[in-house]
Amino acid sequence: MKKLGQLTILILIAAIVWGYFKPHSDQVAMSIEKLVLTGSSTVAPLVAEIGKRFESLHPNVRVDVQTGGSSRGVTDTRTGLANIGMISRALKKNETDLLSFTIALDGISIIINQSNPVSSLSKQQIIDIYTGKIINWHDVGGNNAPITVVNKAEGRSTLELFLHHFELTNTQVKPHVVIGDNQQGIKTVSGNPNAIAYVSIGAGEYEAEHNIPIKLLPLDGIGASVSNVHNRSFPLSRPLNLITSKQPGGIAKTFIEFARSVQVNDLIEAQYFVPIAN
Amino acid sequence: MSAAVILLILIFLLNESLSIFQHVSVSRFINDASWHPQQGLYNITPMLSATILSTVGALILATPLGIASALFSYFYAPKFLATWYRRLIELLAGIPSVVYGLWGLTTLAPLIAQLHPPGVSLLTAILILSLMVLPTVALTVEAAIAAVPASYLQGAMALGLSRWTSIKCIILPAAHSGITSGILLATGRAIGETMAVLMVAGNVVQHPHSLFDSVRTLTANIALEMAYAMGDHRAALFVSGLVLMIMVLLLVFMAAFFKRKPAYV
Amino acid sequence: MSKINFATLLIWLVAIVITTVFVFILAEIIVYGLSGLSWSFLVEPPQNAGRSGGIGPIIISTGLILFVAIATAAPLGLATAVLLTEFTPQDSRFGFFVERSIDILAGIPSIVFGLFGNAFFCLYLGLGFSILSGGLTLACMVLPILIRTATEGFRAVPNDYRLAASALGLTRSAALIHLLLPTATPALVAGLLLGIGRAGAETAALIFTSGYVDRMPDSLFDSGRALSIHIYDLSMNVAGGDANANSTALVLIIILFLINSTSISLANQWMHKRVISS
Numbered sequence: 052m053k054k055l056g057q058l059t060i061l062i063l064i065a066a067i068v069w070g071y072f073k074p075h076s077d078q079v080a081m082s083i084e085k086l087v088l089t090g091s092s093t094v095a096p097l098v099a100e101i102g103k104r105f106e107s108l109h110p111n112v113r114v115d116v117q118t119g120g121s122s123r124g125v126t127d128t129r130t131g132l133a134n135i136g137m138i139s140r141a142l143k144k145n146e147t148d149l150l151s152f153t154i155a156l157d158g159i160s161i162i163i164n165q166s167n168p169v170s171s172l173s174k175q176q177i178i179d180i181y182t183g184k185i186i187n188w189h190d191v192g193g194n195n196a197p198i199t200v201v202n203k204a205e206g207r208s209t210l211e212l213f214l215h216h217f218e219l220t221n222t223q224v225k226p227h228v229v230i231g232d233n234q235q236g237i238k239t240v241s242g243n244p245n246a247i248a249y250v251s252i253g254a255g256e257y258e259a260e261h262n263i264p265i266k267l268l269p270l271d272g273i274g275a276s277v278s279n280v281h282n283r284s285f286p287l288s289r290p291l292n293l294i295t296s297k298q299p300g301g302i303a304k305t306f307i308e309f310a311r312s313v314q315v316n317d318l319i320e321a322q323y324f325v326p327i328a329n
Numbered sequence: 330m331s332a333a334v335i336l337l338i339l340i341f342l343l344n345e346s347l348s349i350f351q352h353v354s355v356s357r358f359i360n361d362a363s364w365h366p367q368q369g370l371y372n373i374t375p376m377l378s379a380t381i382l383s384t385v386g387a388l389i390l391a392t393p394l395g396i397a398s399a400l401f402s403y404f405y406a407p408k409f410l411a412t413w414y415r416r417l418i419e420l421l422a423g424i425p426s427v428v429y430g431l432w433g434l435t436t437l438a439p440l441i442a443q444l445h446p447p448g449v450s451l452l453t454a455i456l457i458l459s460l461m462v463l464p465t466v467a468l469t470v471e472a473a474i475a476a477v478p479a480s481y482l483q484g485a486m487a488l489g490l491s492r493w494t495s496i497k498c499i500i501l502p503a504a505h506s507g508i509t510s511g512i513l514l515a516t517g518r519a520i521g522e523t524m525a526v527l528m529v530a531g532n533v534v535q536h537p538h539s540l541f542d543s544v545r546t547l548t549a550n551i552a553l554e555m556a557y558a559m560g561d562h563r564a565a566l567f568v569s570g571l572v573l574m575i576m577v578l579l580l581v582f583m584a585a586f587f588k589r590k591p592a593y594v
Numbered sequence: 595m596s597k598i599n600f601a602t603l604l605i606w607l608v609a610i611v612i613t614t615v616f617v618f619i620l621a622e623i624i625v626y627g628l629s630g631l632s633w634s635f636l637v638e639p640p641q642n643a644g645r646s647g648g649i650g651p652i653i654i655s656t657g658l659i660l661f662v663a664i665a666t667a668a669p670l671g672l673a674t675a676v677l678l679t680e681f682t683p684q685d686s687r688f689g690f691f692v693e694r695s696i697d698i699l700a701g702i703p704s705i706v707f708g709l710f711g712n713a714f715f716c717l718y719l720g721l722g723f724s725i726l727s728g729g730l731t732l733a734c735m736v737l738p739i740l741i742r743t744a745t746e747g748f749r750a751v752p753n754d755y756r757l758a759a760s761a762l763g764l765t766r767s768a769a770l771i772h773l774l775l776p777t778a779t780p781a782l783v784a785g786l787l788l789g790i791g792r793a794g795a796e797t798a799a800l801i802f803t804s805g806y807v808d809r810m811p812d813s814l815f816d817s818g819r820a821l822s823i824h825i826y827d828l829s830m831n832v833a834g835g836d837a838n839a840n841s842t843a844l845v846l847i848i849i850l851f852l853i854n855s856t857s858i859s860l861a862n863q864w865m866h867k868r869v870i871s872s
Contacts, residue, residue, distance in 0.1 A: 095806065096643035096832050115817055117723055117806045118827075199447040204532065204553040205365070206562065222365050227447045228543055229532035231553050232830045235434070242439035243448050257833035321642060323833065397608040405605050414609060416855070419787060421616050423850030425795030425822045428843045431829050432619050460619075463612065468787070469743065475780055476750030493601040507746045513697060514742060521703035523798045524826065548703040552798055555709065570706045574698070581697040585690070 082111065084302050089117040090124020090137030091208065092232060093251060094291050097155065097322045098137055101315050105306055112302060121208050125149070128296050134303050136294040140208040150299075151292040154310045156325040158252035158288040159212055160275030162237070164244045165264035169193040172268055178217050180247060183225035188245060201239055201248035202226035208289065209233075213249050216287050240265050252280055253323030281325045291324060364534040364550075371565050373572065375536045379544035380573070382451060382537065383526065384519040387458035392512055394459070395466025400496060402467075403474050415471070422464035430528035433457040438529060445541040447531060452540040454530035458522060462515040469514060473507020474500060513584055520577060523548040547573050623843050630841030640808050643832050644824060649842055651810035653849075655725060655818025656794070658811065659804055662729025663736055663793050668786070670733075671740030678741075679748035680770065693745075700738035705798040707735050712802035723817040728804025732796055736789040743785025747778035787854050794850050797822040821846045 088098055095118045102114030116137075119127075124136030125146060142151045161177060163169060169192055172180070179185040180198055189195045202224050203210040214221060228246070230236045233254040240246045241264045255267050256277055267275035271286050279285040293307055309315065316326040363370050398418060402411040433453055442448025477500055485495035501508070531543025532553060545553075547569045555566050634648055641647030674692070682689040711731030721727045751774050759769035775782075797820075805817035808824070819827075825842050828835030 092831050096827075099806075099808070100643055113809075115723070115805070115807050117817070118801065197446060199442075206554050222363065222370075226533055227531070228449055229534075229545065229553075231527065231532075234830045234833065234835075235528065237833075238434050239438075239449065242435060243442045243446065245446060254833040261834055394608055394612065397605050398612060401605050401609040405602060406609070414613065417613060417616060419854045420620075420847065420851050422787065423791040423794060423854060424619075424847055425797065425825065425843070427795075427797055427822055427826045427829070428623065428847075429619075431825075431839070431843075432622065436622065460615070464791075469746075472743065472780060473746060473750070476747065478752055506749065510742055510746055514700060514739065517697070517700040517702075517738075518792075521706075523703055523705045528830075548705055551703070551705045551709075555705070567709075570703075570709070573703055573706065577698050577702065581694050584697070585694060 083113055084111060085113045085115060086135065086302055086306055087115045087117070087133045088124075088135045088137055088293075089119050089127045089133040090294075091121040091139040091291075092118040093139040093157070093208075094137040097291070097319060097324060098293075098310070100318045100322070101154075101310050102306075104315065104318065105309055108309075109302075109305075114306070120206070122206060124294065128294055131296070134295075135299070135307065138208065138292050138294055140212065140289055141292065142294065146294075149294045149296055151290075151294045152307050152311060153290040153292050153327055154315075155291045155319045155327060156280055156288055157291055158275065158277075158280040158285045158325075159209055159216075159249055160252045160255050160287070161247065161249050161268040161270065162240050162255050162265045163247050163268060164240055165259075165266050166244045167193055167266075170268070171272075174217065174271060178219065181217070181219065181225070182223050194245075196245045199228060199243055199246040200224075200226045201228045201230060201236055201246055203236070203249070204229050204231055207231075209249070209251065212287065212289050237263060237265060252277060252285075257323045277323055277325055371568075373547070373565075373569050375534050376545050376547045376550050376569065377572065378536055379451070379530070380520060380546040380548070380576070383454045383458055383530070383544070383546060384516060386451070386455035387462055387519045388512070388516060390455065390459035391462045391466050391515060395463050395511070395515070396470050396501075396508065398463070398467035399470035399474055403471055404492060404496060418464050418467050421460075422468060426461060426522060426525040427528075429457055429461050430525035433525065433529035441541070447541075447543055449529050449531040449543055450541045451530065451537045451544045454526050454544065454546070455540075457525050457529050458519050461522065461525060462519050465515045465518055466511050469511030470504070470508050473504035473511065476507065477503045509584070513581075516580065517577065520573065520580075521548060523552045527552050620847075623840055623847065626837065627840030627842075627844035630837055631844060635841060636845065639810065640824075640838075643835070644808070644828050644838055645832065645834050646838075649821070649824060649838075649845065652808055652819050652821055652824050652842075653845070655804070655811050656821045656846075658725045658814065658818065659729045659732065659800070659820055660790065660793055662726060662814065663732035664786075664790065666730060666733035667737045667740055667789065671737050671785075672744060672782075674737075674741045675744030675748060676770065678745050680766065680774075696738045696741050699734070700742065702735075703798075704735065704796055707731055708799040708802040710734075711799060716803060721815065723803065723805035723807070724815045725804050725811055725818045726814045728800045728818070728820065729814075731799050731803045732793045735796065735799060736793050739789045739792060740785045744778070744782050747780070747782050747785070748774060751777045790853055791850060794846065794853075795822055796820075797826050821849075 095116055099116040102116055105114055106112055121138040121140060124133065124138050127133035128136035128149060139157065142149055161172065167188065169188065172191060176185065176191050180191070181200055181202070185191060186198055187195065188198055203213070205221060210221070228239055230239060230248070233250045236248040236250045237254065237258050240248050252267065252275055255265065255275070259265055259267060269275055273279055273285050275285065280288045293310060295303065299307055311328055313328045316328060319326040364372050364376065402415045406414060434449070437456065438448040438453055441450065441453055481499055481503055482495060485499050490498070526546050527549040530546060530549060532545040532549055533543040534545050535542065537544045551566050551570060554562065636648060636653065637650040638648030639651050640649060678689055678692060708731065711727055711734070715721050715727035715730050716723060755773055755777065756769060759773055800820050800823055804820060806819055806823065807817040808819045811818040821842055825839050825846070828839035828842065
């Protein structure tokens, strides 16, 4: 046991040393260009994958993706810490100094547990549930059980879009649980048969198709699915944007064009977002 | 050097927080209607009570369990079992907080939800925190007990004292300095725990009226909102960071006040 | 007689309960994560936002971050502990304040370290998102644990040893190296263990300092994703990432376990060589 442990440590150290020196010799000849992107954690996994494909086509480029939230993307783009920012919404009125380039679309859907007999909710019912006027599933055609309302944390684009669509302010919402990222919401709803939440359609549809016990409710009669966001019929959708502080040039321009081209459509669909190029 | 680091951190926190104090007075952090920074409301007291309650709860659970654990592996267990038990505890000291949080969210919370919704609550946070802090207490207490000179135990046995009595009256007091530092470390860890609590406490900003209410600790709040906060909101979060530091400061000075010199000289 | 039996019973009960809970948690991780483990998982880079492929570069990054952290904190910590116990009088105000500041440092939340690390190492010192920034931030976090347990270890060495050394004419440093250090080793090792455990499991402090990039790092100045961040991202942010999150968690736990066991056996070896117990 002890010898195994010592051997492992030796191997680890050897691997680290080897890992260091091998790639170095390849790169001495080429000069490396770096592209730094920061911002929304929803967009980050997608852009990281696009970045990897971009790197394979342009071997002297490094695309570094960092998360931190849409607001961070805005701040870092303005201060120059990032070459390009990522945000999961459109630019706001006080962000006219920035330029945005949409690379994909996403929607926001209400989700409930699969065992919940309720199959749809009207706009007013959703508003009443979230403001605490309706507190039992019984009142909307479900079981006699208290509703567990799940809301997103302040500052997140998903929350802002949700509030905007239902014309609410955050103080009016009376949640029982507040979550951070999409998966936390999905896990909360799948673990609690009486919970209700709203998440990105991409994430929701993926999980529902992979046997996680949640279901997506239609909004205003339109089913919540990636295809309905694609044909623009779904009422609550949002753009996923790359932003810059000035007209992009050089490698940034090439990257943005690449991200908006059909060459990455399969990557976008793999993340269950809607591509915009066709 | 560590004092230098602390000073640096303090200065940094103060600097970031000051901007908000220019137009929001300190009392508003206590008296505002609620915590809704986007609408200019900055009451942090519900989160303060959440942090305090969850830490105290976790300590109440973890301290006796941790000490009992250490006693078990050092005195009560047969040699073979003791080694494996100790290995288990060490293994658990190394499990990342995200894993505990994940387990809490996917297994513990649904269980508690069946007892009383919503499942993610103060109770869940306390349970997960005590799990996380237990190895810290157990390991440091065991190190402290191991450091008590063998002559003490031999002396007790020579005097005819029973195992429990010699533990209670001689070993534990002799090791109390190490035990206290173990508890202090555990408290520090519990106050500062961010990720796991974020996943299991529910994160609703409210004073808990029961163990089953969802709460948000100061740390979870910073983690949840920092990335998305700008301007005043961001400064308000730094203020809560300052509050955390002050809490720890107070705790530390209190503990120092009660700590006596080592029992042996 | 009955009092002893009660105490024994209680302590055994505690041990059994704790063992059961922990084995339960471990079993879940093993069951969900074992199927994803393979040699290729350990060496290949992640693909498809981490849902497939492996975690090779991430392991390397984590190793480097830990290395930087321990290499920085261990000597500093040991030196401070020696200073406090051997060269500072019991009642000095200097000693008092240094000890208090260590306790305070130990209590600062990891997220605050993350913010501090970001502002100081990444921005002010210009290291950017890098393994160095992450490692140094973790060093700050781990320092108090190392110092605390080291001081306890030194304090617990009976004064007789020091008196005997001085009576034999040993210089203070000789006494330190040949007598006190070996005797205090179990405590030092315990501290190192806790430190590594805390550092290896750290997430919040690294998101803002060593970053999100999951490529194999070329140098310490590159951004590198740590295992804990990968686990968090896969389970909380990427739809369908749970399986690999569990496998990654399993890998991390195994690595930490191996490090722990090796440290203990090393410490025991060292102690047997140097000190004859009384």
